Amino acid sequence: MHGEPGHDGLFERVEEAIWTARPYELLTAADDLLGRYADGAGAEVLLVDYRQAYLVRTISGGDDVPVDNTGPGRAFASQRTVREDGGRLVHLPLTVRGERLGVLSVRLPDGGPAWLDGFAAALARALKITDQGTDLYRRIRRRTRLTLAAEMQWDLLPALAFDSAEFRFAGQLEPAYAVWGDNFDWSASGERLTLTVSNGMGSGTESAALTHLAISALRNSRRSGGDIAEQAALADEALFARYRGERHVDTLLLEFELATGRVRVIDAGSPRIYRMRNGAAEEVGFEAQMPLGMFGDTRYATEEFTVDRGDRLVIVSDGVHAALSKAGTPYGGSALLQALRDTRLQYPAEAVRTMIRHFVAYHEGTEPVDDAVIVCIDWLGARPDAADVSGEA
Numbered sequence: 001m002h003g004e005p006g007h008d009g010l011f012e013r014v015e016e017a018i019w020t021a022r023p024y025e026l027l028t029a030a031d032d033l034l035g036r037y038a039d040g041a042g043a044e045v046l047l048v049d050y051r052q053a054y055l056v057r058t059i060s061g062g063d064d065v066p067v068d069n070t071g072p073g074r075a076f077a078s079q080r081t082v083r084e085d086g087g088r089l090v091h092l093p094l095t096v097r098g099e100r101l102g103v104l105s106v107r108l109p110d111g112g113p114a115w116l117d118g119f120a121a122a123l124a125r126a127l128k129i130t131d132q133g134t135d136l137y138r139r140i141r142r143r144t145r146l147t148l149a150a151e152m153q154w155d156l157l158p159a160l161a162f163d164s165a166e167f168r169f170a171g172q173l174e175p176a177y178a179v180w181g182d183n184f185d186w187s188a189s190g191e192r193l194t195l196t197v198s199n200g201m202g203s204g205t206e207s208a209a210l211t212h213l214a215i216s217a218l219r220n221s222r223r224s225g226g227d228i229a230e231q232a233a234l235a236d237e238a239l240f241a242r243y244r245g246e247r248h249v250d251t252l253l254l255e256f257e258l259a260t261g262r263v264r265v266i267d268a269g270s271p272r273i274y275r276m277r278n279g280a281a282e283e284v285g286f287e288a289q290m291p292l293g294m295f296g297d298t299r300y301a302t303e304e305f306t307v308d309r310g311d312r313l314v315i316v317s318d319g320v321h322a323a324l325s326k327a328g329t330p331y332g333g334s335a336l337l338q339a340l341r342d343t344r345l346q347y348p349a350e351a352v353r354t355m356i357r358h359f360v361a362y363h364e365g366t367e368p369v370d371d372a373v374i375v376c377i378d379w380l381g382a383r384p385d386a387a388d389v390s391g392e393a
Helices: 007-020 023-038 071-078 116-130 136-141 148-156 204-223 228-243 334-342 348-362
Strands: 041-048 054-057 082-084 089-096 099-107 161-163 167-174 182-188 192-200 249-257 262-268 272-277 280-284 303-306 312-316 372-379
Touching (some): 023 041, 041 136, 071 082, 071 099, 071 348, 099 116, 148 182, 167 182, 167 192, 182 204, 192 312, 228 249, 228 262, 280 334, 312 348, 348 372
Antiparallel strands (some): 089 099, 167 372, 272 280, 312 372
């Protein structure tokens, strides 16, 4: 019953059935297709929860599966197919250009057809697209209710990860279910990658709304062709017009030139950059400028540095680097640098997930007093003919 890719058009028919399934029927369609054409049994799509700590079952309704120390979790973390029970139970990562959505698990009598990897890739792309047409998958992924502020922030986010020829990128918010003012945004073209990490002052929905206005202004300028200085100026003006300087948004703006590795930077607040190069971790400092929204007419100046092939940049908000242990020691000192060294061999998405766990553990059972962003970029080098892409939702 198994077919090779393209043999008698079997895989093409299976893939077409995935693409034509209604958004809210996609998972049951996948289960039916694996049973019909691959003799699969007990197919299950497990979607990663907002905190990226558990894989949530979507079909059987059984218990959630921890990412750590489980077969499906190993497939998710390593981004490789994992086989158990003599190779008959198969776990395949569901990933779209580096963004990890979850895992497909299925029991197969003989290890599965040759087109199984292609099936998982098609299912992941379909999940990414259909997520815009139904609340089903977002509802499944939340293991507890999101606060209203967190709902606003997650809807504002672009893709959480992306792989290209020049760079790999990943980011995460914490506390995932109750974040309020911290966020990040990115967009890439054939010439450049633009990235911002922002921290709106305050808490709750007021902070989320403040950050939403700032990022919308930054995007408006960027999409109109403005460079990062123009983006910062428009956001500064928009925020001041609304809040008259009473509220502001700390923002770090970066623009990577893909062909050269040259990076233009505006440090307009508290987020910080740390660099891993040749096994050594260090903070990269810039001249501090006014946060967005303080005066409304600030003229922002850019600075420059260059990334080398193999460099890793980790950007954190003040909720990370200024967080205190029970003894009052800032996380942004030796603890953060050690976390960078400990995760140096992991891909950015898994490195960010590990650093978030390390950051939470640093509080020794107490709750962090501020929300946090961690973003990781691995610089792979230039490829001048890179295609246009965007991380926007």
